[in-house]
Each structure stands twice: as C-alpha cells, then as structure tokens.
Amino acid sequence: MIDPRKTIINERLKEIANIIAVSSGKGGVGKSLIASTLALTLAKKGYKTGLFDLDFTSPSTHLILGVKNVTPIEEKGIIPPVIHGIKYMSIIYYSGEHAAPLRGEDISNVLIELLAITRWSKLDCLVIDMPPGISDATLDIIRLIKRIRFLVVTTPSRLAYETVRKLLNLLKDLNIPVLGVMENMKMQDSNFIRKHVEEAGVAYLGEIPFDKQLEEAIGDVNRLLETEFSGRIAEIIERNSRLLVPK
C-alpha cells in the first residue's frame, strides 16, 4: 500500500520561491518570535509571505500574532487565512485550547497531511517555525521539502550553542543549506558565538539584544514591530535580503 499524500507535496509548494526553516537545537531561544517577526517584516517589505507553525505539540506563533476566531477556508484543500498580511497555518485551528500529545509517527503524519492539503499558492517566502531539537519534524522537513534552507537561532549560552553546534553539523553532513545563525537574547559583550559559528564555516547573521519590552508586545503585532527586537531583525533582513529572498 502506498501513502498517496507524499507525491503531491512538491506540487503544493511549487509556487513558493523560498522556504526557510527557523530552527535550533534548543528550546526557549526565541525561534517562534524570530520566525513570526521575520514573516511580518518580510510581508511589510512587500514580499508575499507565509508562516507555518510546525511546533505541533507546543504551538505559540498564534499567541504572538494574536490569532483569534479564524479558520482556514476549505476549497479543494485548505487555504490558510491571511493574518496581518501573512498566510498563516497552524495546528491550532484544529486543536484549539486542547493539548495535542503526539508521538513521532503522529507528528510525521500531521506534517505530511498539512503539506499535502494546504494550498499556499504563490509566495516569495514561506517561514517555518520549527520545534526544538533534531527529532522527527526536522528529519521530516529535510526528507519532504527538497528546497528547504535553515536559519538557526541560538542564545549566547554555551548550553544552547552545544545543541546548535550539533544541528549545524547534521545539516552540513546532509548537505542542507544553512542561511546563517542569529544570536538572540544577548545580554553582554561576548565573541563566543560569532567565533564558533564562523569557525564552523557558517554565516553569523547578527545579534539581537535581550529586550525587556518584548513580553508585553506578545499578541499586539503593531507593538511587536516597534520593539528593539524587531528593529534588529529588520536590520538583519535588510543586510541579508539577497540571501533570504534571492528571487
């Protein structure tokens, strides 16, 4: 027996010029905030942008964007609703307030199902908010989306970087393109992350200072885009736009 869903995935993604997975080996480093802000900033700059929350057991981008009472349109598949200018897809439309305890095989199935039935149409960039680690979702994204490129997030913590280093090694071994590393929540001067990232042959995209105002901006997109955090991300995008959205 053959699972027919996998053959249609590349067809569903064919009109998307760039697909970026925002990933980290470690949780709590700010992936969801960076993925959401990256998507919002690209949309603000005029790029047709999508955001796909792939953290099925612990989704959070809907809280960052303040998504409420929205459901996708069903039209020969599902069409993601447009939230603050971005096409937004999350398991939250279906799981609501309920916990979704999923094992690895279930996570793979949800991912394949959503990739097979979601009709993104034409996009300049699809940003994927990845769950932490190098487990099922990371392996599946690499297996299923041939054009995937990774943007890796770390904090200045050596503990965070230890897992990020392993993620970078894995991606290098698998010949998966890495756009670079963003260092988030920087609190003091240190060259540790930049030095190690550059020694690993990966681009150091920039640092984002720890922003005390950020928590208050969650759920309020206008306020979020005015934070120092978002300002720094906009600068990084500006400096690297040819890398992030080359076509």
Add this chain to the structure above:
Amino acid sequence: MHEWALAEAVISTASQLAEKEGISEITEVKIKVGELQQVELDIFEYALSQLKTEKFKNAKFIIETVQAELKCRVCGYQWLFKKDELKEEVQEAIHFIPEIAHAYIKCPKCGSPDFEIVKGRGVWLESIKGSQKYDRPKKDDNK
C-alpha cells in the same frame, strides 16, 4: 472539499506508479479509506472522476472503507472509533488532521490520550491494474 486534495494525491500517485510499472492504460485503482478521516465518499469519487487524466479513461475506482481501530499504549485496550460520539466541530477537526483525535479522544478504559491508530487512519492507494503497452524499465537500463 478537502476530499479534492486527497483525490489529487491519489491520481498523482497512481500515475507515477503506472509510469514505473510500464502501464499505459489504467483499468483499476484500489483505494482504502480509513473511517477516522471521515472522507465523504460521494465528493471523493466525484473528485477522482474530474481529476483523472487520459490514462484513467477506462479505469474503475474500487474504494474500500476501513473501520478505524484504536489501541491504548498504556493499558492495551483496543476499541473502535465512533464519530457519532463526538461533537460536530471535533469530527471536523479529525477530518482534516486525523491525529487531532489525540487532543479529543481518550482510552475508554484508563483515560489516556496515548493511543495508537492501529488501522483506518486515512487514504491509501492499495494497487493499480492496467495494460502494459511497453516494457517495464529494467534496472539495468539505468546503468
């Protein structure tokens, strides 16, 4: 109308399989549809008839419905999925993503959401039959 997306996947996969098997005209497509996904068969069959290409012009689509069976990973209890016991919005959520069942269904015996979908999850292509008008590509041909 999410049935269209699934039908499109079946047609695409059957076409690829036919290509691989050297089948120029498909006469039969066997599909298994799991009850958990609650695919509306009328819409699914209509979508198949609308999406089929020239290769399928005389094809018969045989669809078998498979009862959804769940098994608790904690206490081992096995039970059948019954959609009528769920609210309409929950049925719809499971229709789009069958694994969402883990957010709403619990083992009737021990209450755990940690269960396995033993069978009857979604749509599977079981087999195709057809007339071979050209030889199947041999492995040696690639050398």
